[in-house]
Amino acid sequence: MRTSIATVCLSGTLEEKLDAVASAGFDGVEIFTQDLLVSPTAPEEVRARAADLGLCLDLYQPFRNGVELAPDKFDDALRRLRRTAELMNRLGTPTLLVCSNVSPDAVADDDLVAEQLHRMGEVAADHGVRLAYEALAWGTHVHGHDHAHRLVLAADHPNVGTCLDSFHILSRGGDPASIQDMDGDKIFFVQLADAPLMRLDVLSWSRHHRVFPGEGDFDLVDVMTRLVRSGYSGPVSLEIFNDSFRQADVVRTAVDGLRSLRWLEDRTRSAMASELSASPGTEGSVGAGTRGTTDRLELQTLPKISAPSGWDFVELRTTDLGDTTRLLHRLGFRLGGHHRSKDVQVWLQGDVRVVVSEAGEGTRRQPDLDPRERPGRRPVAEIAGLGYEVEDPAAAYQRALQLGSDPVNRSELPGEAVLRGVWAPDGTEIFFGPAPGAGVPAWLEEFGVESEATGFADLITGIDHVNVAQKWQHYDEGVLFYTSVLALEAAAAQDVPGPSGLVRSQVMRSPDGAVRMPLNLAPTAAEQGSFVGVAYPEHIALASTDVREVARRAMRRGLEFLTVPENYYEDLVTRFDLDPATVAELRELNLLYDRDEHGEFLHFYTRTLGDLFMEVVERRGYQGFGAEDAPVRLAAQYRLQSRETSAEQRWT
Incomplete structure (x- = not known):
């Protein structure tokens, strides 16, 4: 064509x-x-x-x-x-x-x-x-x-x-x-x-x-x-x-x-x-057999892929390794090991693998494409890479290249696993890993992890979703990238009000829901007003079978939760007619609550660490993403980051 x-x-x-x-x-x-x-x-x-x-x-x-x-x-x-x-x-x-x-x-x-x-x-x-x-x-x-x-x-x-x-x-x-x-x-x-x-x-x-x-x-x-x-x-x-x-x-x-x-x-x-x-025709193309023309429109094919079956890993990049690893520890992650040739760690819990590297030469490519503006003195933690489990990594990689994606050039020593990856429009590295099979993934063995079966009673079992921010002028580009390259499907977009402007959110997901990625359209600098320069944070939502116990463990380990206002808990009684004891427990653990026709949703947010925060969720049949609670989070993050920015400005 x-x-x-x-x-x-x-x-x-x-x-x-x-x-x-x-x-x-x-x-x-x-x-x-x-x-x-x-x-x-x-x-x-x-x-x-x-x-x-x-x-x-x-x-x-x-x-x-x-x-x-x-x-x-x-x-x-x-x-x-x-x-x-x-x-x-x-x-x-x-x-x-x-x-x-x-x-x-x-x-x-x-x-x-x-x-x-x-x-x-x-x-x-x-x-x-x-x-x-x-x-x-x-x-x-x-x-x-x-x-x-x-x-x-x-x-x-x-x-x-x-x-x-x-x-x-x-x-x-x-x-x-x-x-x-x-x-x-x-x-x-x-x-x-x-x-x-x-x-x-x-x-x-x-x-x-x-x-x-x-x-x-x-x-x-x-x-x-x-x-x-x-x-x-x-x-x-x-x-x-x-x-x-x-x-x-x-x-x-x-x-x-x-x-x-x-x-x-x-x-x-x-x-x-x-x-x-x-009808007869050239292999790899199709044309109109009804007109009998030899000069016809030919349609070429791309390598066939299916949507990802799950998450292989999430990579965080940070300028404050101590705070980043403490956050993971307080959420129940344990150090799996250090890479044998790179200054990189892996943290494990349930089916979640979090790779942590320090910022340096490998910081997110093309900073002009990054939807977040970072004041120089704020510590940075960001989602640097996303690994997906796919049926055919080689085909997925070739498809991405044929669709105009640039390859991630990653160095490997002899004998190390080759990770095939491309750059997403927002500068995130996207890797294609094999679908789950027998044994530990080859790349994980390079951290000295011989078995992921540890005997721990993991309260966090997987990744529920990953929320990534997009610049306004490249939002549609991001939707097309994840649709065409990863075969994800786009759900209807939602607008969520926040102190710095409306946040447009569109969920990209695999047909079976194993991979869910809300793409958030970050407010522009003009919309942010006095909030210019404060990061629009992304987050990783972790799935749990007992979010109350995760919260209690995190409190004992000193986790800093995102503060939820008292007015929110008073409104819960009005919205859902919850009993006072339940509301008191939610307030004590900084938990938020939502309900739809399918079931209940309990979750909490950590405070932001640079451009990143974590969310832990427990779904009881619930199908949504807590959209009713998003304005509460956005307002709390706005207040917190405004105070931090003001403090930084006093020191500069």
């Missing part, structure tokens, strides 16, 4: 956009008019630069107010078209996007519109270019893809075809089924965009909230399967209008865009597997 992307998707200058698109691995690019007009680079030089980068200039866009016009206004549209076609010849773009008219004066006369498209096709033919007519979702009279295609067929000109845009089709509730009945040779261009479902006027929705495939709620696999069946063989391009993308790093956005197309391509091929097996 030939991939393309519109320059309007990206930040930066036209020259920077071309470089980023090429480095990401796209085949082509759409040139947006404004990007060319504000560039000091001549069209011929843009053409040469794209050729040097190995990019095709697939489309020039948009040509507005050129059709559906009163006869006395159409001659000027033809004049503008000739000038535009001359520019396209200099630029080397073969196709021009012609939008349906959005003016209140647009003419609602299909016969006239078809005639105008035909006359425009004559001008296009004189200059050797093609016109792709697109129905804008807010078009005055032409706003459906079927209507636009009927007009193209009625125009009956070889240089006039249809442009299909998934946003314009799906945002109005259109049915893409008709695409498969179109002649693929009359589809001149295809643009894809996903979007979250919103109650918003379609123009505002389109201009500000489009996202890459896999980051929204549209069924783009259905659109793609219809497209393949039509026999279309041209580029599949991204056209995304999004405020965040226009401010984000251009290279990262381009990589994320190609990842979305490769993921969609793989999903589409999987959905069409039965058609592939029933």
Whole structure:
């Protein structure tokens, strides 16, 4: 499948956009008019630069107010078209996007519109270019893809075809089924965009909230399967209008865009597997057998994976090793051993393995991507790496690389286990370990751990979930990364109010719930106000069969709990009609309580250690994540960190 992307998707200058698109691995690019007009680079030089980068200039866009016009206004549209076609010849773009008219004066006369498209096709033919007519979702009279295609067929000109845009089709509730009945040779261009479902006027929705495939709620696999069946063989391009993308790093956005197309391509091929097996074709690709074309859209596959079956390990990186290991000890972890060649420890309890390393050269990569701002004097503890148990680590690693992820370069001495890992968008190291089998994992043996069976009555039995923070401009990128690379599924997002702004949380999880990862959208610096510079903490939630006893043991060992206000416990009586003795015990142990239709939830939080805190949870059939208690935690952490920051400022 030939991939393309519109320059309007990206930040930066036209020259920077071309470089980023090429480095990401796209085949082509759409040139947006404004990007060319504000560039000091001549069209011929843009053409040469794209050729040097190995990019095709697939489309020039948009040509507005050129059709559906009163006869006395159409001659000027033809004049503008000739000038535009001359520019396209200099630029080397073969196709021009012609939008349906959005003016209140647009003419609602299909016969006239078809005639105008035909006359425009004559001008296009004189200059050797093609016109792709697109129905804008807010078009005055032409706003459906079927209507636009009927007009193209009625125009009956070889240089006039249809442009299909998934946003314009799906945002109005259109049915893409008709695409498969179109002649693929009359589809001149295809643009894809996903979007979250919103109650918003379609123009505002389109201009500000489009996202890459896999980051929204549209069924783009259905659109793609219809497209393949039509026999279309041209580029599949991204056209995304999004405020965040226009401010984000251009290279990262381009990589994320190609990842979305490769993921969609793989999903589409999987959905069409039965058609592939029933018709002849090249192994590794699927095309339209119904049209009989030899030049067809081919869909490549990615290495097949299943979602992780569990957590292999969590790695913490710290500048305060003493406080970090004391926190683990107070929660009941025991030192498993020191690595034989690296300055790294492993702490064990139940099925939980926590690797601890001191911050240094290995601190989280690309600090500009880190969603937390750290004042220099605060001790740091952070989630540096996450290890997942997967069925085929080699396949998972290769899939991640093919989806544009950068490998983690980890040194090993001869005889040491090779851990395959890639960088997540937020700078976390993601490792693929083998699913549980016989014996101790090879990497754990390097710590001198010969058996994980210790005879301890472990109160903490596993990892319930890991909560990681994301920067606002890369939140959707994080969702797509965990969806495409780890085959996790995204649940509906929730907004949780806190003193520094709304926190958006979206849970990524494996189908069986063995791995759960809430991604939290950290408030921006502007939203934080006087709270600027205070870390937005992440946390590890540990599963327990007896959270009360974990809390008692932790209190005896000196754990610093996050303080829960008295008003919270008074409200518990109102919300759940708990008896006074139960509430008194919860208050004594700093426990929080929630209940849903499935059961009860008891949990407590530790105080933050740098950018990290721990949570211990006991689920009694409960399915949620304690969302009702999250504002209590956020407020308590805000008060605590504000006091710490004020104290630090007095010393500087």
